[in-house]
Amino acid sequence: xxxxxxxxxxxxxxxxxxxxxxxxxxxxxxxxxxxxxxxxxxxxxxxxxxxxxxxxxxxxxxxxxxxxxxxxxxxxxxxxxxxxxxxxxxxxxxxxxxxxxxxxxxxxxxxxxxxxxxxxxxxxxxxxxxxxxxxxxxxxxxxxxxxxxxxxxxxxxxxxxxxxxxxxxxxxxxxxxxxxxxxxxxxxxxxxxxxxxxxxxxxxxxxxxxxxxxxxxxxxxxxxxxxxxxxxxxxxxxxxxxxxxxxxxxxxxxxxxxxxxxxxxxxxxxxxxxxxxxxxxxxxxxxxxxxxxxxxxxxxxxxxxxxxxxxxxxxxxxxxxxxxxxxxxxxxxxxxxxxxxxxxxxxxxxxxxxxxxxxxxxxxxxxxxxxxxxxxxxxxxxxxxxxxxxxxxxxxxxxxxxxxxxxxxxxxxxxxx
Amino acid sequence: xxxxxxxxxxxxxxxxxxxxxxxxxxxxxxxxxxxxxxxxxxxxxxxxxxxxxxxxxxxxxxxxxxxxxxxxxxxxxxxxxxxxxxxxxxxxxxxxxxxxxxxxxxxxxxxxxxxxxxxxxxxxxxxxxxxxxxxxxxxxxxxxxxxxxxxxxxxxxxxxxxxxxxxxxxxxxxxxxxxxxxxxxxxxxxxxxxxxxxxxxxxxxxxxxxxxxxxxxxxxxxxxxxxxxxxxxxxxxxxxxxxxxxxxxxxxxxxxxxxxxxxxxxxxxxxxxxxxxxxxxxxxxxxxxxxxxxxxxxxxxxxxxxxxxxxxxxxxxxxxxxxxxxxxxxxxxxxxxxxxxxxxxxxxxxxxxxxxxxxxxxxxx
Numbered sequence: 075x076x077x078x079x080x081x082x083x084x085x086x087x088x089x090x091x092x093x094x095x096x097x098x099x100x101x102x103x104x105x106x107x108x109x110x111x112x113x114x115x116x117x118x119x120x121x122x123x124x125x126x127x128x129x130x131x132x133x134x135x136x137x138x139x140x141x142x143x144x145x146x147x148x149x150x151x152x153x154x155x156x157x158x159x160x161x162x163x164x165x166x167x168x169x170x171x172x173x174x175x176x177x178x179x180x181x182x183x184x185x186x187x188x189x190x191x192x193x194x195x196x197x198x199x200x201x202x203x204x205x206x207x208x209x210x211x212x213x214x215x216x217x218x219x220x221x222x223x224x225x226x227x228x229x230x231x232x233x234x235x236x237x238x239x240x241x242x243x244x245x246x247x248x249x250x251x252x253x254x255x256x257x258x259x260x261x262x263x264x265x266x267x268x269x270x271x272x273x274x275x276x277x278x279x280x281x282x283x284x285x286x287x288x289x290x291x292x293x294x295x296x297x298x299x300x301x302x303x304x305x306x307x308x309x310x311x312x313x314x315x316x317x318x319x320x321x322x323x324x325x326x327x328x329x330x331x332x333x334x335x336x337x338x339x340x341x342x343x344x345x346x347x348x349x350x351x352x353x354x355x356x357x358x359x360x361x362x363x364x365x366x367x368x369x370x371x372x373x374x375x376x377x378x379x380x381x382x383x384x385x386x387x388x389x390x391x392x393x394x395x396x397x398x399x400x401x402x403x404x405x406x407x408x409x410x411x412x413x414x415x416x417x418x419x420x421x422x423x424x425x426x427x428x429x430x431x432x433x434x435x436x437x438x439x440x441x442x443x444x445x446x447x448x449x450x451x452x453x454x455x456x457x458x459x460x461x462x463x464x465x466x467x468x469x470x471x472x473x474x475x476x477x478x479x480x481x482x483x484x485x486x487x488x489x490x491x
Numbered sequence: 492x493x494x495x496x497x498x499x500x501x502x503x504x505x506x507x508x509x510x511x512x513x514x515x516x517x518x519x520x521x522x523x524x525x526x527x528x529x530x531x532x533x534x535x536x537x538x539x540x541x542x543x544x545x546x547x548x549x550x551x552x553x554x555x556x557x558x559x560x561x562x563x564x565x566x567x568x569x570x571x572x573x574x575x576x577x578x579x580x581x582x583x584x585x586x587x588x589x590x591x592x593x594x595x596x597x598x599x600x601x602x603x604x605x606x607x608x609x610x611x612x613x614x615x616x617x618x619x620x621x622x623x624x625x626x627x628x629x630x631x632x633x634x635x636x637x638x639x640x641x642x643x644x645x646x647x648x649x650x651x652x653x654x655x656x657x658x659x660x661x662x663x664x665x666x667x668x669x670x671x672x673x674x675x676x677x678x679x680x681x682x683x684x685x686x687x688x689x690x691x692x693x694x695x696x697x698x699x700x701x702x703x704x705x706x707x708x709x710x711x712x713x714x715x716x717x718x719x720x721x722x723x724x725x726x727x728x729x730x731x732x733x734x735x736x737x738x739x740x741x742x743x744x745x746x747x748x749x750x751x752x753x754x755x756x757x758x759x760x761x762x763x764x765x766x767x768x769x770x771x772x773x774x775x776x777x778x779x780x781x782x783x784x785x786x787x788x789x790x791x792x793x794x795x796x797x798x799x800x801x802x803x804x805x806x807x808x809x810x811x812x813x814x815x816x817x818x819x820x821x822x823x824x825x826x827x828x829x830x831x832x833x834x835x836x837x838x839x840x841x842x843x844x845x846x847x848x849x850x851x852x853x854x855x856x
Binding site: 353357362365368369371372373375376377379380381383384386387390405408409412460462463464466467468470471472473474475476477 | 494495737740741748749751752753754756757758760761762764765766768769770771772773775776787793796797842845846848849852853856
């Protein structure tokens with residue numbers, strides 16, 4: 075732990091910024107200075123670009139950066155998941171080689187976890203990794219890979235042992251994406267966007283020193299990644315643009331980076347149902363006068379109020395240190411699905427036959443049509459509603475687990491062809 | 492505005508819950524629901540004088556403890572959980588709030604302390620239980636004489652005092668008379684939920700004392716207070732059903748495993764938990780709003796609609812998940828099922844309340 079007082083930190087950060095911060099630098103040059111100065115990730119250990127700060131100490135740094143409009147290190151896409159996982163579970167050699175270029179933005183990363191044959195059941199994955207002449211040879215297919223089309227590296231889970239129970243035969247790798255054995259194809263979704271990719275690995279190669287956490291320990295490493303993912307709210311979250319009226323080369327390049335990163339996710343607000351558009355549309359079209367529509371709008375308002383109050387109550391309980399189990403995350407996620415579906419239903423009632431339209435000439439410049447065909451994603455992405463219901467019923471209501479058909483050696487478990 | 496219960500309020504809930512868990516066990520509920528009066532006068536006396544619940548929400552000036560809708564909500568929630576059988580809702584909540592909102596100072600000073608001690612059982616006579624907008628059409632008062640019929644009055648057969656809202660030549664008035672007054676006829680009505688006693692009350696030119704004026708706005712406000720208390724009753728019942736049903740699925744074995752291990756049941760229990768949590772949060776919020784005189788103008792209707800839908804859903808699931816045993820008289824679930832059904836429509840259906848929500852929202856938009 076670093077003993078610096080919050081006042082000392084304020085003084086030191088400002089002095090350092092006065093000395094080093096220059097909006098006319100290139101984005102990469104600025105970030106190199108920032109990382110080497112130790113102010114990029116002050117909560118990290120001092121051995122690796124940090125200062126051993128507590129969250130409270132780091133918050134002071136973040137606040138000053140924000141006030142002065144200082145551009146931070148690269149955060150978009152899954153790179154932060156890779157960085158935090160390597161920091162937590164990697165060895166010193168891996169940390170020295172990989173962390174710095176992640177922070178400076180030189181290297182972009184993707185996450186190679188889900189497979190066509192294992193979605194909810196991630197530990198049922200069947201991408202194969204074999205040690206041949208001191209190198210890992212990878213064969214298999216991954217899917218739903220954000221940013222894979224421009225990633226330099228990927229965090230990869232693959233099976234190294236088929237004769238032990240499924241969680242025990244998984245290993246965690248860092249794979250170089252620019253190699254002949256790796257092919258990335260965009261995956262077009264039902265709403266026409268392609269926000270993700272499929273990644274095909276055919277005799278792709280991973281160096282022996284890029285195994286993280288040891289052979290067969292991949293599930294523990296992956297769980298670290300997943301817990302960061304939950305904390306960060308998913309890799310697909312979009313980042314805001316440049317705030318305020320700042321000028322300089324570094325801002326231009328930063329803005330461009332964010333625009334590219336956010337582009338695949340412009341439809342994300344629509345998958346949540348655009349509740350914000352419901353009342354204005356209902357009033358504008360006069361649908362608010364229709365008794366049946368009014369009933370459905372009222373139901374939507376009820377759900378939304380219930381969800382927000384219940385989540386606030388859960389948060390208050392958590393803060394007061396109550397032992398009562400409140401699965402705020404799972405209930406909140408389930409609520410988001412119900413609310414999104416009801417919002418889509420109400421938008422349909424408001425549009426009536428006009429809901430047949432799509433594109434810029436349709437309601438709200440096409441946003442309503444996009445709501446109607448994007449809402450099915452909300453109850454699948456980041457853990458299906460069914461998985462959330464399992465979590466709620468087992469952890470909170472302590473109902474018994476479903477009987478399993480996937481114990482014993484992985485080789486013997488029935489799986490997708 | 493309050494956003495969560497204080498430690499004192501949580502402690503108060505403990506006291507209420509301990510009393511009711513002892514004095515309102517299902518076997519007692521069954522005995523009382525089969526009886527004509529439907530309540531145990533000894534328990535009622537204890538509840539009023541020893542525990543002091545009947546005086547909770549009345550101002551100290553009228554013999555009360557000076558608490559408000561939040562503490563009343565706690566009582567109602569626990570009463571709903573244990574299906575307390577007694578004239579609490581009719582006398583303390585319905586008649587009490589009508590008097591507080593619109594009776595003259597003199598009437599409040601003479602009636603409320605008696606209701607607060609439980610020595611007087613009163614009830615509120617409304618000629619329509621569906622919507623505040625429809626009240627005052629069949630009961631009319633002209634020159635000190637009351638006429639007309641109120642087909643559904645809660646606990647009228649147990650009351651000594653009737654507080655009546657009646658239509659006047661223009662507007663509404665609040666009236667008071669004794670149940671044994673000349674021209675008053677009270678007839679028990681067979682109730683679907685026999686834990687809540689109902690009677691029809693008719694007046695034939697009955698001599699009546701006017702104790703206050705009621706504007707339509709005031710009636711809407713009284714309705715809000717009643718709905719929020721009733722919503723608490725309902726979420727208490729829903730919470731009980733959720734808990735008892737989940738417990739049952741853990742001990743009932745079919746196909747060699749507890750039925751609670753089947754996802755078809757687990758997932759529905761998870762959904763139910765979510766709905767109960769939402770209805771509880773909104774209902775508690777509604778009481779906080781009333782206490783602070785703040786918040787959404789439609790919050791009471793929102794709470795009533797959500798609590799009603801959730802209670803009914805819990806009741807249906809509670810029976811369905813028990814299978815055949817859930818449909819028997821011997822099993823207790825039907826007590827809550829019937830409570831849920833009668834509460835669903837008492838003081839307005841969920842659809843009426845959603846419509847009322849929208850009207851109130853659009854008025855202020």
